[in-house]
């Protein structure tokens with residue numbers, strides 16, 4: 234069959250190329266509705282975004298600074314013949330992906346696997362919050378381990394509540410905290426974030442990180458099938474879920490506190506449009522400086538995406554909302 238396909242290609246190459254040029258699905262290797270949405274949302278960069286999805290993503294680690302420093306870990310990797318570079322605040326990008334279990338310090342919890350874009354969450358949550366001196370800072374949400382590690386680096390005591398509606402995923406958060414030797418410093422609950430009556434003790438949080446369920450349109454290169462599994466109708470349904478969770482969490486935030494809203498999506502409906510609509514409904518919400526839409530790929534002089542920070546990363550969206558006292 235392969236022989237027949239290749240022979241037919243040789244015979245009909247010109248006609249097939251013309252056909253592919255005219256067919257967006259074939260040309261960009263994404264569903265046509267997806268291509269249209271990316272083109273509408275990012276008119277300057279849509280082709281570069283779609284092209285980035287055709288390459289595999291780099292392996293990025295986040296060094297657990299409660300155990301070691303990024304420089305010390307880079308030196309250790311170099312001793313073991315693993316070539317890697319620093320990225321972001323505590324990230325390490327490996328020049329060649331390898332099985333992480335074989336890297337130094339995996340079992341001891343010296344690092345986690347996390348993309349550079351996802352590593353922006355914890356600093357955005359903690360850096361802008363005024364740490365109370367008389368009690369630990371209270372914050373619920375995912376990306377739990379990084380919050381604990383970053384709080385350690387800042388010398389701030391935190392009391393973290395991590396919510397996850399899926400019991401299996403929640404068990405994974407607990408396992409991860411155990412491997413990273415961070416268990417005991419966060420409470421992990423299986424609960425619906427949109428129903429605070431079931432899990433909130435009524436004491437306001439100093440910070441909220443909402444790592445919202447989304448289309449995952451920013452991480453196609455890590456999950457190449459996601460583009461084919463999603464349906465166009467999933468997007469408005471996800472936007473509604475995000476809106477419900479955002480509305481439910483806002484009252485749990487203390488005046489003067491900050492809510493970081495993030496998704497691994499590049500669709501504006503799940504990012505900037507979601508936040509603009511929230512701001513139009515809440516006069517006590519102030520939008521602070523935040524990365525906004527990070528586009529997948531690398532910034533380079535040769536055709537990089539100008540909105541990106543330097544380095545390779547996934548597509549992400551971040552907004553920081555402060556609750557006006």
Ligand SMILES: C[S@@+](CC[C@H](N)C(=O)[O-])C[C@H]1O[C@@H](n2cnc3c(N)ncnc32)[C@H](O)[C@@H]1O
Pocket residue numbers: 374375376377396397398399402424425426427444445446447478497
């Ligand atoms: C983008 S993922 C974030 C995962 C996690 N924060 C992490 O860093 O690995 C969104 C997560 O939200 C969970 N989720 C969806 N709806 C939820 C809800 N109503 N309450 C709590 N968690 C929810 C999903 O099961 C999923 O694990």
